[in-house]
Amino acid sequence: MVGIGFRKDFAVNLLQSPSFNPAFIEVAPENWIGVGGYWKKLFNQALEKYPLYTHGLSLSVGSPDELDLDFLQKVKCFLQENNVQLYSEHLSYSKCDNAHLYDLLPIPFTADAVHHVSRRIRQVQDFLERKIAIEIVSYYTPVAPELTEIAFINAVLEEAGCDLLLDVNNVYVNAFNHHYNAKAFIDQLPMDKVAYIHMAGHEQVADDLIIDTHGEAIIDPVYDLFTYTIQRLNRDVPVLLERDFNIPELDELQHEMDRLQAIKTANLKKTAYVIA
Amino acid sequence: MLLHEDTYRHQAALADYCRTGQYNAIPGVREQHVGQYRRLVYNVVDDMLQSAYPLTRHLLSTREWNAMVKEFFSNHPCQSPQVWYMPRELYQYMTQKGHRLLRKYAFLQELLWLEWLEVELFMMEDRPTAYTTIGDLTTDPLVLNPEYALQQFVYPVHLKPAKEITAADKGQYFLALFRKPDSGEVTFMNLSPALVAMLELLQEGPQTMDALVRQCCAAWQLPVTADLLAAAKAFFTQALESRLIIGFKNH
Incomplete structure (x- = not known):
């Protein structure tokens, strides 16, 4: 199944369109906790139609600061109240020295950071009484790295005992920005831990830099990487189309979702045939 | 704490750069690209504040607005994990500080509060x-x-x-x-x-x-x-x- 990020920019159209059919929607709990009125009504209408997946922004599992347990309690209530299918967060930090930054900063790839982040992810999972999926973020510079990116990610996944949210576009972006082979990177990921996939567009802002904007259509090389990922994965997991800015007509988003579903269907069928 | 002092220091240095725009060298960082983080972080904050305070944005000159946002974000550790709630902290910051703009525009404190009240009433739980x-x-x-x-x-x-x-x-x-x-x-x-x-x-x-x-x-x-x-x-x-x-x- 293929879902869509539920954005306020197109919430009304999404609910009214007879031809736009995501299998599920995804929101950031931060954007909906404690919200009432107009948006809450739309949100409730959406929940009547679609299962809900969530992707947090502010938990900051990579932060040196203590976890915000008050906030985590609110997240827990939100997940319970809205029958959330899956909660994911980013392998990054967005808070430091008691100040929120509202964007995702790269964690230094170090062994001590692996232990620190893993302990916090376990703490979150214990608190929420559910497994969470952690997303590999796109990054534009490493910070004091001692490990490779893949070694860092795999160590966290192993030590934290969490699932992986595989953002295929982020792998593409990182491979371009940091000069490695995206497919070889995916080959090294523990595919049995992949619980969820994100797909999105990006913007190349310099000869040597791509920014993960979620503001453009998915490009063909990322579709190709997605195909490769599905073949490697060899099983069906939910896939989300992220589009946060520069929102096109819903028909275009539907077309992207259809293409993602077609890739899944074709490649999973092919695999089943080969196995048989 | 499992995090080494060095790792913490590098993380804090990057976060501090994003808040203040003042970069101090961090090992391993590509200086030609690190500015993207300051830009992205600052844009989120600026966009959110402009969205919450459109009348104040219209009142102030671009120089005044930018100086206010930069000062606020540099000096004030934002506490809300919910970015839509963060603009309230600008009102609190300006009021507690007795900001010079509140003296230049005697009605500015009330304007900020009115704009925030509208946001809060629109968004608040039923x-x-x-x-x-x-x-x-x-x-x-x-x-x-x-x-x-x-x-x-x-x-x-x-x-x-x-x-x-x-x-x-x-x-x-x-x-x-x-x-x-x-x-x-x-x-x-x-x-x-x-x-x-x-x-x-x-x-x-x-x-x-x-x-x-x-x-x-x-x-x-x-x-x-x-x-x-x-x-x-x-x-x-x-x-x-x-x-x-x-x-x-x-x-």
Whole structure:
């Protein structure tokens, strides 16, 4: 199944369109906790139609600061109240020295950071009484790295005992920005831990830099990487189309979702045939 | 703590750069690209503040606005994990600091508060309350819209474009801001001090219009006249239409 990020920019159209059919929607709990009125009504209408997946922004599992347990309690209530299918967060930090930054900063790839982040992810999972999926973020510079990116990610996944949210576009972006082979990177990921996939567009802002904007259509090389990922994965997991800015007509988003579903269907069928 | 001091220091240095724009070398960082983080972080904050405070943005020059946002984000550790709630912290920062812009624009503190109140009322959680829309304005207990705020201003920040407000406008302005239950739209009604007193009584629980008028008159040692009752009826009729009065007590 293929879902869509539920954005306020197109919430009304999404609910009214007879031809736009995501299998599920995804929101950031931060954007909906404690919200009432107009948006809450739309949100409730959406929940009547679609299962809900969530992707947090502010938990900051990579932060040196203590976890915000008050906030985590609110997240827990939100997940319970809205029958959330899956909660994911980013392998990054967005808070430091008691100040929120509202964007995702790269964690230094170090062994001590692996232990620190893993302990916090376990703490979150214990608190929420559910497994969470952690997303590999796109990054534009490493910070004091001692490990490779893949070694860092795999160590966290192993030590934290969490699932992986595989953002295929982020792998593409990182491979371009940091000069490695995206497919070889995916080959090294523990595919049995992949619980969820994100797909999105990006913007190349310099000869040597791509920014993960979620503001453009998915490009063909990322579709190709997605195909490769599905073949490697060899099983069906939910896939989300992220589009946060520069929102096109819903028909275009539907077309992207259809293409993602077609890739899944074709490649999973092919695999089943080969196995048989 | 499992995190080594060095790792913490590098993380703090990157975070500090994103907040202040002042970069101090961090090992392994590509300096030609690290500026993207400052840009992305700052844009989120600036966009959110512009969205919450459009009137203030319009009032201030670009130089003043940018200086204010940069100063706020550099000096103030934002506490809310919810970015839509963060703009409230700008109001608090400006007020607590007694910011120089509040002296330049004597009405700015009230303008910021008005803009934040509108955001908060629009976004805040529903406050369920029992009422019916069927009733008689003159005899049935009235129910106040629970999603509302009473406010007093010295400057008419809700009535005039900010750039036109002068010292001559100084006075006492009372208003009720409220969220319409059907559309979610936030609107306001101007009030007299007497009407403020009646709404404060209504805040404690449903009462009839007649009881509200009589209590206010008793408190202010005024006779209950036909004119007063007619004025009250005109106000409450309008308040019922606009949904400041959300309905009548459910029997």
